[in-house]
Amino acid sequence: MVRVIGHVDLDYFYAQVEEVQSPSIKGRPVLVCVFSGRTEDSGVVSTANYEARRLGIGSGMPIALAKKKLKGVAGAVIPMHRERYEAVSEEIMRLVGGRVDVLEQTGIDEAFFDITKSSNGDYSAARNTAAGIKAAILKSQGLTASIGLGRSKIVAKMASDFVKPDGLTVVTPDSTTDFLTPLPVIRLYGVGPKTSQALEELKIHTIGDLATSDITDLEPRFGRKVSAYLLQAAKGEDEDPVTERQETTQFSRIITLKQNTKDANAAFKELLPAIEELHQRLLSKGISFRTLSTIGILTDLSTRTKTKTFESSAESLLVRKNEILTLLQELTGAIDKELRRVGIRVSGLSDTESQTSLTQFY
DNA sequence: GTATGCTTTCGGC
DNA sequence: TTACGGCCGAAAGCATAC
Numbered sequence: 146m147v148r149v150i151g152h153v154d155l156d157y158f159y160a161q162v163e164e165v166q167s168p169s170i171k172g173r174p175v176l177v178c179v180f181s182g183r184t185e186d187s188g189v190v191s192t193a194n195y196e197a198r199r200l201g202i203g204s205g206m207p208i209a210l211a212k213k214k215l216k217g218v219a220g221a222v223i224p225m226h227r228e229r230y231e232a233v234s235e236e237i238m239r240l241v242g243g244r245v246d247v248l249e250q251t252g253i254d255e256a257f258f259d260i261t262k263s264s265n266g267d268y269s270a271a272r273n274t275a276a277g278i279k280a281a282i283l284k285s286q287g288l289t290a291s292i293g294l295g296r297s298k299i300v301a302k303m304a305s306d307f308v309k310p311d312g313l314t315v316v317t318p319d320s321t322t323d324f325l326t327p328l329p330v331i332r333l334y335g336v337g338p339k340t341s342q343a344l345e346e347l348k349i350h351t352i353g354d355l356a357t358s359d360i361t362d363l364e365p366r367f368g369r370k371v372s373a374y375l376l377q378a379a380k381g382e383d384e385d386p387v388t389e390r391q392e393t394t395q396f397s398r399i400i401t402l403k404q405n406t407k408d409a410n411a412a413f414k415e416l417l418p419a420i421e422e423l424h425q426r427l428l429s430k431g432i433s434f435r436t437l438s439t440i441g442i443l444t445d446l447s448t449r450t451k452t453k454t455f456e457s458s459a460e461s462l463l464v465r466k467n468e469i470l471t472l473l474q475e476l477t478g479a480i481d482k483e484l485r486r487v488g489i490r491v492s493g494l495s496d497t498e499s500q501t502s503l504t505q506f507y
Numbered sequence: 508g509t510a511t512g513c514t515t516t517c518g519g520c
Numbered sequence: 521t522t523a524c525g526g527c528c529g530a531a532a533g534c535a536t537a538c
Contacts, residue, residue, distance in 0.1 A: 158520090179525040189525050191520085204520070207523045227527090252520060252528080337518075370531095399526055436513080446524070452514050486525080493513095 147318050149271045150387060151258045152301035153241060153278060153292045156310035158254035159192040159230050163223050165287045174200060174220035178208050181401035181486075186212065191225050195310065233286055240281055244274060249387045255305075257298055259387040268294065268317045275313055296321060300381040302334045321381045326353030333378055340375075343367070355379035392494070396432075397440070398423045399488025405444055407480070409473040412441075412487045420469065420489055424462035427491065433458035435493030437465055439472040442486035450490075451476045460497045462489075 155161070159177040164170055174197035180188040186209045193202045193211070197220060202211045212222065234253045242248040245258035264271040275292045282290050291312035293304025300321055304314040307324075316324045331341040333352055343366055349355050356379035363372035377383055398419040406412055427434065438452040451472040459465060469489060477484065 179527095181525060187524075191525075205524075209523045213523090225525095254520075394529070395527095397527065401525070438514085442525095448516065450515055454513060488526080 146261060146266045148259065148296055149261045149264050149266060149268060149294060150296065150298055150301040151245070151260060151271070151275055151278075151292055151294050152298070152305040153256055153258065153275075153290050154305045154309065155234075155237065155254040155282075155288055155290045157192055157194050158234075158288075159225055160194040160197075161288050162230050162233055163221070163226075164194065166229070167221070170221040170223075172196065174202065174215060174218060176202060176208075176211055176215075176220060176222045177225045178211075178222060180208070180224055183401055183403060187401070233288070237282055237286055237288070240285055241278055244278055244281070247387045247389060250390050257301060257387045268315055272313070272315050275315070279311075279313060295324075295381065297381055297383045298385050298387065299334050299378050299383050300324070303328070303332060306332070316381075322353075322356075325356070325379065325381050326351060328352045330355055330379075333375075335374065335378060340367070352379045394494060395490055395492040396423060396426060396434075396494075397438075397488055397490035399440055399442075399486055401486045402484060405483035405485050407477050407483050409470065409477040412477070412484055413470050413473050416469075416473075416487050416489065420462055420466075423489060423491070427460065427462060431460075431497040433460040433495050433497045434462075434491035435459075435495070436491065437468060437472065438490040438492070439469060439476055440486075440488035440490060441473075441476050441480065441484045442488075443480060443482040444485050445482060446485070449476055449480055451479075454493060458493065458495050462491065 160175040163175055163177060175194040176190050176197055177192045178188055179191050188208045190202060190204060190206045190208060190211045192204060200214050202214050230253060238250055238256060241256060245260050246262045247259040249257040251257060260271055260274050264274060271294050275294055279290055279292060282288055289311040291305050291309035293301045293314045295301040295304050295316040296318045300316050304316045307314045328351060330336055330344050330349060330352055347362060349358055355375060360372050360376055363375060400416060400419050402412060402415055435458040436452060436454040438450050441449045453468060453472060
């Protein structure tokens with residue numbers, strides 16, 4: 146049976162949650178910001194609403210620059226409230242999950258879903274389901290979302306991106322080629338500015354150009370695997386199934402240092418509260434880890450990591466304090482620029498309880 | 508060559 | 521004139537074992 150895949154994307158999510166929380170800011174530019182604490186305005190914009198975007202403000206923009214673009218306009222510059230967004234997201238995902246066959250959450254504000262069975266392969270029935278999901282999200286949390294339907298994840302994702310905010314775009318299997326063909330390659334999922342520019346140089350401008358291009362023209366530039374992906378994607382033919390997301394595979398904390406340094410001890414000291422927070426998070430979730438990484442972001446914003454995997458997993462980050470410091474020393478020893486930000490990551494996760502019972506069993 | 512596991516980097520939101 | 525987070529998953533890169 147032809148699949149019916151959906152992609153739901155909550156519109157300008159963090160900023161929209163803030164609008165619902167504080168209705169008086171609606172209609173004004175809203176900037177949800179991450180303040181790093183180094184200076185009053187150091188940090189970046191995480192999410193901007195559409196009024197702010199119209200002024201040229203967007204994600205990742207330094208706060209100081211964004212404020213400049215506000216000029217005299219009375220914008221709402223709000224620090225982000227991550228836990229609030231997580232709670233809203235959780236509620237919405239639960240709600241959507243109850244209306245689809247399979248839900249695959251891919252971020253705090255988006256998810257793929259499969260409704261092949263419940264819609265019986267009928268795209269008209271599927272449209273009603275999608276409209277119902279939008280209505281339910283609006284009723285429950287007061288938020289708009291954009292949904293796309295298509296025969297594959299790629300098509301669904303591009304469809305949800307086609308009309309937003311508050312969009313509902315249905316691309317039937319028959320209309321897939323017509324939908325994709327005229328779009329510029331930059332719109333293709335997985336194609337960023339770099340790949341896009343390389344394709345332009347091969348005179349491939351639209352997804353249609355890409356779909357009908359010769360793989361032997363692509364391979365010298367992109368390699369076999371990427372070329373095959375690009376061709377497949379341009380035809381909207383990916384077979385990637387929608388699967389329930391397994392548990393989180395890694396946890397990390399990263400901070401911006403008060404001042405740049407190459408001193409591992411100084412960085413460690415400033416990182417300690419974040420380490421303790423992550424420690425508490427692991428304990429409260431009953432999670433052990435086997436792999437430990439330190440992360441450094443240098444003054445040029447490039448990233449360096451040092452990682453160590455242990456024989457057995459630990460439930461306490463604090464008993465690995467010495468290893469953390471050692472990794473930080475290895476990291477600082479291998480760089481020529483100063484550290485601007487520093488962080489810690491744990492992976493190779495396992496459930497502490499089941500591990501304990503396994504240990505008892507053996 | 509293939510499978511596997513670990514480390515590092517990349518890119519999305 | 522410049523300005524610059526904090527997460528996450530996955531891909532890429534590399535080594536080892538068979």
